[in-house]
Amino acid sequence: MSDALRETNFTFDPPADLYRGKVRDVYRRGDRLLMVASDRISSFDHVLPRAIPHKGQILNQIAAHFLHATRDICPNWLESNPDPNVAVGKACTPIPVEMVIRGYLVGHGWREYAAGRRTLCGVPMPEGMKEADAFPEPIITPATKAEEGHDEDISREDILSRGIVSPEVYAKLEEYTRRLFSRGTAMAAERGLILVDTKYEFGLLDGEVYLIDEIHTPDSSRYFYADGYAERQQRGEHQKQLSKEFVREWLMAHDFRGLEGQTMPDMPDDFVHSVTQRYTELYELITGKPFAPADTTNIEARIANNLATTSWKPA
Known part of the structure; x- marks a missing residue:
């Protein structure tokens, strides 16, 4: 299986504050944000134990697709996407x-x-x-x-x-x-x-x-x-x-609804692979574009390399 991006721990010069959400790692420096869409997946307000290869790239690119398509309706925070998993923009x-x-x-x-x-x-x-x-x-x-x-x-x-x-x-x-x-x-x-x-x-x-x-x-x-x-x-x-309803349905079938005392089920390889396939299908159907998966050999190194010529060059 392809590698997946569980989390990032970049340091920048000048430094940036890091907030880790359910799915995104958000770096803030002054009036600018850098968001890394990880491959984490959440359901029932819990982050699942395994990351889903390519999920972060897919979500990041779908969001960019629609943010660009709605700029005439209202202003939005996005300024650029220097890497398939990264979005840079205004800190609101x-x-x-x-x-x-x-x-x-x-x-x-x-x-x-x-x-x-x-x-x-x-x-x-x-x-x-x-x-x-x-x-x-x-x-x-x-x-x-x-x-x-x-x-x-x-x-x-x-x-x-x-x-x-x-x-x-x-x-x-x-x-x-x-x-x-x-x-x-x-x-x-x-x-x-x-x-x-x-x-x-x-x-x-x-x-x-x-x-x-x-x-x-x-x-x-x-x-x-x-x-x-x-x-x-x-x-x-x-x-x-x-939607990602199929993930919730799988969890419910394994007796997990995010309630106190319930144990998160283990996610076997075949299920993780099926989630990647479903997200790829979602991307292609929603955007009408073929999905071009980025290199996942070393995702953090790829992101750092793509940021090297920006104001967000990792230290």
């Missing part, structure tokens, strides 16, 4: 709210609905819906961005009453979220896909709202195959998904 002050937008009743929304609740984050949901039905129009259901553990649902009213952002900034977050989702929906339709739901993260820079992090990747979004969607709904069948 993150807004601690994830803007989740749902076009269809699935996942957390469906679980709440099935439990009898008809509002989510203060947003009403119509009666008489089935799992995977489309909402009359997409609904925005924000979540607080937790440092550790599970993010929590929060309503527009609570965001404003707590003073997390001003009414003017929140209005901009909703506007950008709807416009980005509309663009993502149109781009997905061109590829025979349905953008089901996704989340956007934003930050502030000099008082202006910027789109940050990744967008429309299989880690942050859910897609259905458009072909056969209506027929599957009519028959009451599960929809064919293009």
Whole structure:
């Protein structure tokens, strides 16, 4: 199997602060960020024990694809991709709210609905819906961005009453979220896909709202195959998904849902290989481009070499 990038430990001159997220290693120096998309994979808010070859490159390149395609809608943090696993850009002050937008009743929304609740984050949901039905129009259901553990649902009213952002900034977050989702929906339709739901993260820079992090990747979004969607709904069948849901399903089949006291199952080589294959399929279908895997002989050395002529040359 190809080597995988579990983590990086670069030192830079001038020095940079390192924050290690679930998937990305983020280096910050002044008003600039360097993000390394590792091959770590998370599910149920836990990082799985084995890294997935090429996953970081795939996510980094999907995110860049969509960030470039949405620059006319709102400014974003990305400036360059000096390596297949690396993104460099502006350091914004993150807004601690994830803007989740749902076009269809699935996942957390469906679980709440099935439990009898008809509002989510203060947003009403119509009666008489089935799992995977489309909402009359997409609904925005924000979540607080937790440092550790599970993010929590929060309503527009609570965001404003707590003073997390001003009414003017929140209005901009909703506007950008709807416009980005509309663009993502149109781009997905061109590829025979349905953008089901996704989340956007934003930050502030000099008082202006910027789109940050990744967008429309299989880690942050859910897609259905458009072909056969209506027929599957009519028959009451599960929809064919293009997301990392298959990883969650494998974990659940091995009695792991991220709950206290549960043991993370070992990931055999054949499963790790199948995850790489699925992510490659996701990349090619979502972007319409063939995937060109980068050399994985020594990924950290490759990244250092690609950064050597930039202002982020490793020390």
